Amino acid sequence: MSTATDTHDRTGGAPAALPPRPAAGTPARVLRWWPAAVLLALVVAPFSALPLPGLLDGPVGSPGSLQLLATCLLFGALATGYDLLLGRTGLLSFGHALYFAAGSYATNMFLLEAGLPFALAAVLGLCFGIALALVLGSVSLRVTGIGFSMVTLAFAQAGSILVSRNPGGLTGGEEGRAAPAELLPAGLVGIGNTANLYWIALAYLVLTLGVVRWAVRSPTGRVWEGIKENERRVEVLGLKPYGFKLTAFVLAGALAAVGGLVHLLLTGGSTPQTTTSDFTLSLLVMVVLGGSGTRWGPMVGGILYTWADHRLGDLAGSGAVADLPAVLRVPLSQPLFLLGVVFVAVVHLLPGGLARLPSRLGAGRRAQLNTIEEGRSS
Numbered sequence: 119m120s121t122a123t124d125t126h127d128r129t130g131g132a133p134a135a136l137p138p139r140p141a142a143g144t145p146a147r148v149l150r151w152w153p154a155a156v157l158l159a160l161v162v163a164p165f166s167a168l169p170l171p172g173l174l175d176g177p178v179g180s181p182g183s184l185q186l187l188a189t190c191l192l193f194g195a196l197a198t199g200y201d202l203l204l205g206r207t208g209l210l211s212f213g214h215a216l217y218f219a220a221g222s223y224a225t226n227m228f229l230l231e232a233g234l235p236f237a238l239a240a241v242l243g244l245c246f247g248i249a250l251a252l253v254l255g256s257v258s259l260r261v262t263g264i265g266f267s268m269v270t271l272a273f274a275q276a277g278s279i280l281v282s283r284n285p286g287g288l289t290g291g292e293e294g295r296a297a298p299a300e301l302l303p304a305g306l307v308g309i310g311n312t313a314n315l316y317w318i319a320l321a322y323l324v325l326t327l328g329v330v331r332w333a334v335r336s337p338t339g340r341v342w343e344g345i346k347e348n349e350r351r352v353e354v355l356g357l358k359p360y361g362f363k364l365t366a367f368v369l370a371g372a373l374a375a376v377g378g379l380v381h382l383l384l385t386g387g388s389t390p391q392t393t394t395s396d397f398t399l400s401l402l403v404m405v406v407l408g409g410s411g412t413r414w415g416p417m418v419g420g421i422l423y424t425w426a427d428h429r430l431g432d433l434a435g436s437g438a439v440a441d442l443p444a445v446l447r448v449p450l451s452q453p454l455f456l457l458g459v460v461f462v463a464v465v466h467l468l469p470g471g472l473a474r475l476p477s478r479l480g481a482g483r484r485a486q487l488n489t490i491e492e493g494r495s496s
Contacts, residue, residue, distance in 0.1 A: 164313035181312040188319035190421040195326040197404040197420030199373035205411030207366045208346035213270035215397035216277045217371035220247040221378025222388040229301045251371025259363050278393040296387035322380045409471025430456045
């Protein structure tokens with residue numbers, strides 16, 4: 119009997135109504151648009167008076183909340199750029215903070231010492247950061263594995279010592295160097311313009327995500343993946359890994375230099391803390407926390423780590439912790455201890471980072487459904 123015959127009533131009546139078919143892939147198509155929805159929410163956040171108790175000190179659109187959100191977005195972007203090395207190419211660098219600091223300090227010095235307009239100083243600061251990444255990367259990549267990590271660490275330590283020594287009064291030493299308000303664009307100075315700084319940080323995040331996405335999907339990005347999996351095999355195919363690794367190194371350094379420029383605007387100056395290897399270790403924790411080698415993981419890890427770093431500091435100094443017994447008060451009054459506990463818990467309970475959580479939940483649900491179906495069939 120044909121399919122057409124089956125659709126008719128056996129008594130010869132009108133065709134029987136077929137049960138409606140669910141639209142295939144509708145949830146997937148809806149979920150595909152979630153980044154656009156999140157971006158729209160972030161764009162309009164400065165206009166919101168929504169309070170988020172526990173998450174933020176005041177309404178979303180208040181200057182203090184926007185400052186914290188801008189900092190979170192900045193470090194989410196910075197972690198995403200760093201993952202070009204760690205998660206995409208398999209390069210463990212301990213000196214990434216150096217290029218972030220270079221963008222900030224170079225721009226600041228061009229402003230203060232050369233008296234250049236901000237736009238020109240920013241361009242020259244970015245060029246300095248890229249040139250520094252090119253020079254140091256060409257040297258560091260002459261070795262591989264742990265040797266590469268140690269060379270980048272040595273360069274980072276040298277840069278940190280140089281900044282702390284304050285040669286010629288250019289870096290401000292341990293106190294850093296502030297950029298006078300009159301040298302910065304008027305629309306980016308003052309509490310009333312915090313929203314503008316927030317939008318700049320958001321633009322930096324979007325730029326970084328776009329550049330990383332484009333780079334990873336390019337032919338060069340596929341070679342990076344091959345280098346991470348098996349560098350010797352890439353050589354056998356007739357390609358030279360050194361040039362591809364240097365491209366990743368310079369691109370990540372350039373994105374970090376842009377981040378240093380954004381940080382200069384957010385904080386109104388350059389700080390020596392951004393030159394230390396501890397700063398790069400924080401980036402490493404952000405990437406591992408979110409999920410190395412994933413599209414959104416480093417960004418999520420950077421945002422959550424930065425938020426927790428600020429908010430756990432407030433919790434550690436709160437009266438609730440001060441009233442606890444000493445055996446609890448002492449460890450809980452240390453923000454780094456709290457961050458460490460959170461990090462260890464995530465690494466132990468969620469191998470692969472927070473970005474793997476949806477797939478793990480989906481796999482668990484599918485396994486549960488399969489078990490139920492097997493039980494029914496038996």
